[in-house]
Amino acid sequence: MSIDMAQFHQVFFEESFEGLDIMETGLLNLDMGDVDAEDINTIFRAAHSIKGGSGTFGFTAVSDFTHVMETLLDEMRDGRRQVTQPAVDVLLGSVDCLREMLTAIQDEQEIDVPSVTEYKKALEIELNGNQVNEASPENNSVAPPGEPVLELGSEKESEGGWRIAFSPHTNLLKTGNDPVRMFRELASLGELAVTVDFQGVPDFYDLDPEECHLSWNLDIAGDIPISEINDIFDWVEDDCDLAIQPLDERSQNDNGIAPIEESSVKENANQQSSEPKTKTEVVNKPVKPAASKKQPAKPAAKGSSSIRVDTSKIDTLINMVGELVITQSMLGLVGENFELNKLDQLKNGLSQLERHTRELQESVMNIRMLPISFVFSRFPRLVHDLSTKLDKKIELVMVGEHTEVDKTVVELLSDPLVHLVRNSLDHGIEMPADRVAAGKPETGTITLEAYHRGGNIVIEVRDDGKGLNKDMLRAKAIEKGLIDEDSILTDKQTYELIFMAGFSTAEKLTDVSGRGVGMDVVRRNIQSLGGNIEIISELGKGSTIAIHLPLTLAIMDGQSIAVGDERFIVPLGAIIESINVNETMVNRVAGKGETFRLRNEYLPIVRMHEIFDVKTVQATKLTEGLVVVVDGQGMRCGLFIDDLLGQQQVVIKSLEANYRKVEGVSGATILGDGSVALILDIPGLVRLSNQ
Amino acid sequence: MASILAVDDSASMRQMVSFTLKGAGYTVVEAVDGVDALNKAKTQKFDCVVTDVNMPNKDGITLIKDLRALPDFKFIPMLMLTTESGMDKKQAGKAAGATGWIVKPFNPDQLLKTIKKVLG
Amino acid sequence: MAEQAEQVETEEKKLENLVQFLSFTLGDEEYGVDILRVQEIRSWEPVSRIPNVPSYEKGVVNLRGAIVPIIDLRERFGLGHLEYSPLTVVVVLQMQTAEGKTRVMGVVVDSVSDVVDVDKKTIQDAPNFGTKVSTEFINGLASVDGRMVMLLDVEKLLKLDGLDDDDEN
Numbered sequence: 001m002s003i004d005m006a007q008f009h010q011v012f013f014e015e016s017f018e019g020l021d022i023m024e025t026g027l028l029n030l031d032m033g034d035v036d037a038e039d040i041n042t043i044f045r046a047a048h049s050i051k052g053g054s055g056t057f058g059f060t061a062v063s064d065f066t067h068v069m070e071t072l073l074d075e076m077r078d079g080r081r082q083v084t085q086p087a088v089d090v091l092l093g094s095v096d097c098l099r100e101m102l103t104a105i106q107d108e109q110e111i112d113v114p115s116v117t118e119y120k121k122a123l124e125i126e127l128n129g130n131q132v133n134e135a136s137p138e139n140n141s142v143a144p145p146g147e148p149v150l151e152l153g154s155e156k157e158s159e160g161g162w163r164i165a166f167s168p169h170t171n172l173l174k175t176g177n178d179p180v181r182m183f184r185e186l187a188s189l190g191e192l193a194v195t196v197d198f199q200g201v202p203d204f205y206d207l208d209p210e211e212c213h214l215s216w217n218l219d220i221a222g223d224i225p226i227s228e229i230n231d232i233f234d235w236v237e238d239d240c241d242l243a244i245q246p247l248d249e250r251s252q253n254d255n256g257i258a259p260i261e262e263s264s265v266k267e268n269a270n271q272q273s274s275e276p277k278t279k280t281e282v283v284n285k286p287v288k289p290a291a292s293k294k295q296p297a298k299p300a301a302k303g304s305s306s307i308r309v310d311t312s313k314i315d316t317l318i319n320m321v322g323e324l325v326i327t328q329s330m331l332g333l334v335g336e337n338f339e340l341n342k343l344d345q346l347k348n349g350l351s352q353l354e355r356h357t358r359e360l361q362e363s364v365m366n367i368r369m370l371p372i373s374f375v376f377s378r379f380p381r382l383v384h385d386l387s388t389k390l391d392k393k394i395e396l397v398m399v400g401e402h403t404e405v406d407k408t409v410v411e412l413l414s415d416p417l418v419h420l421v422r423n424s425l426d427h428g429i430e431m432p433a434d435r436v437a438a439g440k441p442e443t444g445t446i447t448l449e450a451y452h453r454g455g456n457i458v459i460e461v462r463d464d465g466k467g468l469n470k471d472m473l474r475a476k477a478i479e480k481g482l483i484d485e486d487s488i489l490t491d492k493q494t495y496e497l498i499f500m501a502g503f504s505t506a507e508k509l510t511d512v513s514g515r516g517v518g519m520d521v522v523r524r525n526i527q528s529l530g531g532n533i534e535i536i537s538e539l540g541k542g543s544t545i546a547i548h549l550p551l552t553l554a555i556m557d558g559q560s561i562a563v564g565d566e567r568f569i570v571p572l573g574a575i576i577e578s579i580n581v582n583e584t585m586v587n588r589v590a591g592k593g594e595t596f597r598l599r600n601e602y603l604p605i606v607r608m609h610e611i612f613d614v615k616t617v618q619a620t621k622l623t624e625g626l627v628v629v630v631d632g633q634g635m636r637c638g639l640f641i642d643d644l645l646g647q648q649q650v651v652i653k654s655l656e657a658n659y660r661k662v663e664g665v666s667g668a669t670i671l672g673d674g675s676v677a678l679i680l681d682i683p684g685l686v687r688l689s690n691q
Numbered sequence: 692m693a694s695i696l697a698v699d700d701s702a703s704m705r706q707m708v709s710f711t712l713k714g715a716g717y718t719v720v721e722a723v724d725g726v727d728a729l730n731k732a733k734t735q736k737f738d739c740v741v742t743d744v745n746m747p748n749k750d751g752i753t754l755i756k757d758l759r760a761l762p763d764f765k766f767i768p769m770l771m772l773t774t775e776s777g778m779d780k781k782q783a784g785k786a787a788g789a790t791g792w793i794v795k796p797f798n799p800d801q802l803l804k805t806i807k808k809v810l811g
Numbered sequence: 812m813a814e815q816a817e818q819v820e821t822e823e824k825k826l827e828n829l830v831q832f833l834s835f836t837l838g839d840e841e842y843g844v845d846i847l848r849v850q851e852i853r854s855w856e857p858v859s860r861i862p863n864v865p866s867y868e869k870g871v872v873n874l875r876g877a878i879v880p881i882i883d884l885r886e887r888f889g890l891g892h893l894e895y896s897p898l899t900v901v902v903v904l905q906m907q908t909a910e911g912k913t914r915v916m917g918v919v920v921d922s923v924s925d926v927v928d929v930d931k932k933t934i935q936d937a938p939n940f941g942t943k944v945s946t947e948f949i950n951g952l953a954s955v956d957g958r959m960v961m962l963l964d965v966e967k968l969l970k971l972d973g974l975d976d977d978d979e980n
Contacts, residue, residue, distance in 0.1 A: 003711055003799045012703035048745050049701045052774050055796030056704060063796070174759070176768040176790035181811060210765070235791030238782065566860065612862035658915045659871060659880040662861055668871060668878045676859040676871050676878055688863075 005057055012053045013106045014308075017099065019046035021377060024095050027088050028380040035076075035083045043091075044073040050098065061111055062101055068123045069094050075127075090126045092381075094119050161190060161222050162229055165243040167200075167215030172239045174210065183218065185232045190222030219247055307407055309367050317367070320360045327352045358649065365651060370410045372450040372459070373401035378414070379421055379448060386425050393432050393442055394425060399449040405457045409549055413459070416522045420461040420545050421446065423519070428465030428543055438540065440464065453548075453573065456531070462544045468537035470494045477503060495535045499523040532683070550666060556652055558669065560645040560677065561628065563608045564616030569650055569669055569679040570639070576629040578644060581605070581622045593689065596638060598629060606689040607640045611664065618642050632682020639685070648672075652679060664688045693738035693810050694718035698728040698754065699772065700746040708741060708772075711799040712806065725749020729757055732764060739810055740769040741793075741802075744780060752780070752787045759788035768809035772797075828931045832953070834960050835902060835920040837885050838893075841960045842920075843927065843953065848904050848965040850915060852923055855899035869919065874903065881917040882968075888948075893921060906969050916969050927960065929953040934962065 026043040047070045054062035069091060075081035097119040104111045164186075168179060186192050200213040207213075220229070226244065233242055331349040334342050376398050387394040405413075429435075429444035436442055447462040470491065477483045477497045489497075497503055501520040526533045531549035557572035585596045586605070594605040605627065609617035619625030619642045627638040650669035655662060655678075666681035695717050699705040709719045720735065722728035726748045728740070740758060744751035751771055758764040768790040773780055781792060793805050832843035858870030858881050867886035871878050881901060886892055893899075901917040908914050934951040950964045 003707075003714065005707070005799075008703045008707045008710075011706055012701075015702050042747070045700075045745050045747060048774065049704075052743075052772075052795045053701055053703050055774070056707065056798075173766060175785060175788050176766055176809075178766075178768075181809065184811065185808060235785075238785060614862075653876075653878050655871070655878055657912070658878060659861075663863065665861075668859075670873045670876065670878075674873055675857075676873050678859065678861070 009057060009106075012057055013102060016050045016053065016102055019050050020095050020099050020102075022046045024092065024381055025377065027092050027095070028384050030083060030088055032083065032085055032088075037077065037079075040073065040077045040083070044070065044077050047073055059102075059105055061116065062098065062105070065094070065098060065101065065116060065120055068120060068127060069098075072123060072127050087126050090122050092384075094123055161220050161224065161247040162226070163245050163247050164218040164220065164229065165215070165245075166218060166233070166240060167197075167242075168212045168236065168240040170208075170211035170213065172212045172236060175236075175239065177236050177239070179212070179214075179216065182232050182236070183216075186218060186220055186229070189224050189228055190220045193219040193221075215241075221247065307368065307370070313363065313367055317360070317363045320356060320363055324353075324356045324360060327356055361651065362649065366404075368407050369404035370407050371402045371404055372410065372413075372457070373398075374410050375414050375417060376401050376448055376450070378418075382418065382421060383425065383446065386422065390425065391431065392425065392429055392444065394429055394444045394446055397445060397447045399447065400451045403450040403452060403457060405450075405549070409457070412525070413547075413549070416525050416547065417448075417459065417461065419519075419522050420547075421448070424461055424463040424465065424543070424545075428463035428467075430466050434466075438466075456548045456550055456573075459547045459549070460544055461547075462542065464542040467539040467541050467543055468495055468498070468535075469539055473497050492534075495537055498535065499533070550652070556650055556679075557647065558650040558679065559628075559647050560671075561608075561639075561641045562643045562645055563612065563641050564614040564618065566612075566614055566616070567645065567671065567675075567677045568608070569677050570628065570630060571632075571666075571679065571682075572647060574630045574632050574682050576631055576636075578626050578628040579638075581627045581638065581640075583622065586622065596627070598638070601636070603629065604637045604686065604689060605640055606637045606685050608685075609640075609642075611685065611688045630682050632686070635683045635686045637682070637686050637689070639680075650677075650679070692716045692718060694720065694736070695806070696720050696722060696728060696731060696737040696740045696742075698722045698725065698740065698742035698746070698751065700724050700743060704743065704772070707799070708802065711802055712741075714799075715803055715806075717806070725751065725754035725757070728754055732758055732761060736763045737767065739767055739806065740764070741806070742769065742771060744771050744773045744784070752783050752789070755784065755789050756787035770805065770809065829928045830931055832927050832929055832960065832962060833902065833923065834925050834927050834955070835900070835923045837888065837921055838890050840890075841924065841958055842884075843929070843960045843962045844902065844904060844965055845962075846926060848906060850903040850905045853901045853903060853917070854897055855895045855901055855919065872917065874915065874917075877915065879903070879915050879917055881919060883919045885919070885921070887918075887968075895919070898922070904965050904969060906966055914969055918968070927953075927955045929955065929960075929962075937961070 023043050023046045026039055026046075030039060047066050051063050051066035051070055054060070054066060072081070072087070072091065076083050076087075081087075097116060101111050101116060103109075166179070172179070183192065183194060195217045197215045197217070198213075200215060201207070202213060229244055233240070236242075327349060331346070331353065334345050334349055338346070379398070380396055383394055383396040424446050429446065430438065430440075432442045435444060445462075445464050447460070449460045449462070451458055473494050474483075474489065474497070477500070478485050480502055482497065482500050482503060483489070499519045499522075501518065503518065503520070523533050526547055526549065531547060533545065533547050535543060535545050537543035558569035559572050559575055561568050561570055579598070581596050585598075587595045587597070587602065589595065595602040596605055597603075605622075608614065609620070619640075622640060625640055625642050626644060627640050628644070629636065629638050650671075652667045653669055655665060655668050662678075664681055664684040664687075665678045666684070667679045668676050669679055671677050695712055697705060697708045697712065697719050698721075699708065700723055705721050705723070709721050712719045720731055720737070722731050724746045725742075728742065729749065732740075740755070742751040742754055746754075749757070751773075755769050755771070758769065769788065771780075771784045771789050771792040772795055773784070773792050774795040784792060790809060791805070793802060831846040833846050833849050834841055834843045836842070856872060858872050860870040861868060861880075867883045869881045869883050871880050873879075883892070884890075900920050900923050902920055902923065903915060903917045905913050905915045934953050937946050937949040937951055948963050948967050950962045953960045953962055
């Protein structure tokens with residue numbers, strides 16, 4: 001039977017990369033002072049799996065390399081070896097090396113042998129150097145898949161055959177081993193003669209049918225290597241008394257059946273529990289490293305856009321399809337002989353159908369959603385490496401890693417976040433001595449937090465570093481000619497200077513963050529995703545940069561509103577309340593538009609029919625319509641509309657795919673009747689109404 | 692044809708085992724770890740169990756021990772897939788009730804040969 | 812034999828040079844678009860209006876789940892507006908963007924007339940004639956059965972004003 005092993009390679013690569021991530025995360029999280037054995041075990045298991053898989057699939061270079069890692073980890077796991085930072089660093093380096101090896105194999109490229117050798121050497125030094133007492137005689141090569149060639153571990157040979165005295169211990173059957181099966185195997189090697197000894201069988205009343213009380217004498221004739229006999233008894237050698245001796249010529253010439261030596265059998269039967277005295281053969285089976293049977297790897301589909309989906313999501317989907325099928329067949333029955341008295345049934349069925357369809361749609365969209373941990377997971381390593389490089393002490397805290405966001409957003413978010421975290425590390429967090437001098441803990445903290453707000457995902461990068469110095473920002477901006485000397489800027493505007501092209505607060509370009517990409521690029525990238533970025537900072541206390549991104553392609557809870565005969569969708573999360581506004585609440589400032597007072601706040605009124613030029617509007621006086629108070633990314637206003645309609649979940653569709661961005665509109669959705677409704681973008685509306 | 696419970700936390704190994712055995716006509720149910728396997732064993736009978744040793748949640752040796760306690764699994768063959776050819780794992784496995792082992796790395800032919808051996 | 816082969820060859824050459832256009836009318840003028848750019852032909856249906864855009868951008872419709880803009884070509888070319896009726900035709904055009912995505916747009920025309928074969932060689936450059944129609948969208952002129960058909964540049968047509976501006980933001 002020939003099986004093309006290449007078909008499993010893709011899965012092997014995927015799980016190996018996943019395993020490497022697990023190892024990396026695990027290694028980074030190790031607390032040198034207090035190592036949790038289970039953490040080491042997790043790392044060990046990942047290495048172990050990669051070794052097993054790579055061996056099986058013929059990637060010997062990988063399995064050889066992993067073997068050394070595994071040995072090191074195994075000793076740590078058993079407590080035979082201290083977990084030290086240098087050892088962890090070597091292991092981290094090895095993770096990188098393995099990742100490169102696997103990538104090379106996957107891409108059918110050559111493995112960088114010198115680099116691999118170097119890493120392997122570092123591992124071996126770590127393995128052998130640290131513990132001088134413990135020489136490591138480990139055989140570093142792992143046998144490639146292939147028929148293991150058994151070496152004869154015995155000086156004994158018999159051309160005539162073998163006599164086997166086999167008396168199992170009573171518990172033999174409890175391991176699922178069956179003597180008959182073994183005899184059948186023996187019989188396949190040569191002519192077999194079996195004699196059974198019942199002597200060990202106890203009285204009927206004492207008999208436990210689950211125990212084995214029989215023993216056998218087996219004569220097998222033919223030129224059979226002893227290794228093959230040993231092989232058959234390999235699994236049970238500890239569960240039986242076994243004696244294998246060459247058959248002498250005479251007894252074979254007899255009638256093929258050797259006479260049973262009463263005494264020896266008795267002895268065996270009586271000594272079931274004692275050490276097997278008669279065990280004469282020490283089974284020794286080193287596996288010969290046979291030539292690698294490497295299968296030519298089929299070019300795997302590379303770069304294909306695939307997505308790993310939590311099986312629970314798929315199960316949900318399957319359940320829903322099931323429900324849908326039931327509803328459909330129910331409706332089918334109703335429709336078959338339709339009479340008016342079945343109208344209620346029909347209505348029920350239709351509303352069920354509607355519900356199931358909606359749920360199904362949600363679940364399908366949900367498949368594209370990935371936890372933000374896909375992006376976050378690279379940061380522990382980044383922070384570890386950079387803080388080592390900068391001699392800073394930094395703890396990374398991640399919150400809300402399970403927040404889900406569309407796959408495309410996940411992919412595009414990575415680079416901007418890396419930039420922001422690098423910035424915090426480099427410019428935000430101070431050197432340990434400076435922190436202590438400022439009365440702060442020596443170790444700085446960088447927090448990555450993700451959460452949903454309204455139709456947005458918000459990702460915050462917070463640090464407790466030195467914060468932004470407004471005066472310095474201002475001076476710098478003036479020096480660079482970005483603002484006039486007499487410009488009046490709010491705090492917010494001052495902080496936002498760092499997003500301007502050509503602005504860099506770093507006194508010198510550093511290896512860490514000075515890579516020629518500025519915050520202006522970060523902001524542009526975020527904006528190109530339809531999001532925005534804001535910064536809050538306090539001198540001496542730290543900075544927070546928040547990225548707001550729409551959950552594109554996601555499903556959103558929407559409130560439909562009517563303006564004239566047009567329908568729009570307002571993200572439900574953006575709505576604070578809806579109120580009737582009367583003239584006494586309204587202030588009109590010449591040239592600044594209308595505001596109204598809501599409790600202690602003055603909010604601008606955005607007349608939807610005016611800014612969207614709706615001709616069919618019904619309400620032109622404030623008392624004739626409604627004001628919906630909305631909050632979009634910190635911008636609050638009152639939308640003046642005709643009426644609120646229903647709430648529904650809407651699928652956000654891009655307007656830009658075939659058309660273009662429209663100010664005040666974040667996207668579109670398709671309503672139940674098939675028509676298109678625009679989804680309002682609150683900050684955009686505020687900007688529009690200010691124009 | 693006999694049905695086999697194949698347990699491995701590594702998807703590629705699991706697929707390889709499953710594919711090989713299915714190709715030989717066996718019915719195969721896959722489980723991703725010991726806990727998953729034990730749950731599946733409680734709802735279905737098998738003629739043979741093939742399990743990885745080193746797995747999260749419940750390792751292969753504990754799994755074998757737990758399975759042996761189930762009436763339907765008292766005497767069926769249970770094989771460990773192990774790279775640890777050292778005697779400690781084998782002995783621990785035997786003590787837990789394992790029938791035997793297949794040493795990794797193995798190829799599909801070796802796997803089939805061993806399965807045929809225990810299933811007759 | 813040789814003669815025959817030659818004849819076949821010229822036939823093939825002729826076919827190679829043939830381009831098919833879908834022709835349609837706007838008022839009394841006839842236009843053509845490369846048939847390969849035509850995704851489908853639909854009848855007019857009400858659109859959802861888009862605020863604050865030029866009046867020839869009529870709005871968007873739901874085309875099997877995609878949001879597709881509808882452009883009135885008459886208005887785009889300054890030929891005045893014609894009341895829409897169920898007989899008004901929307902030609903759905905498509906193009907590949909540089910990023911390899913397909914961009915789809917519907918254009919409202921008076922009526923679709925025909926699919927015409929045009930020999931590439933006979934296509935004339937668009938003259939700078941003082942017509943009401945903006946010549947920037949016209950790739951060339953073809954003569955079909957004595958009628959003049961203005962061949963439209965779909966890529967340019969699908970690039971709405973403001974699209975490029977947007978990218979620069």
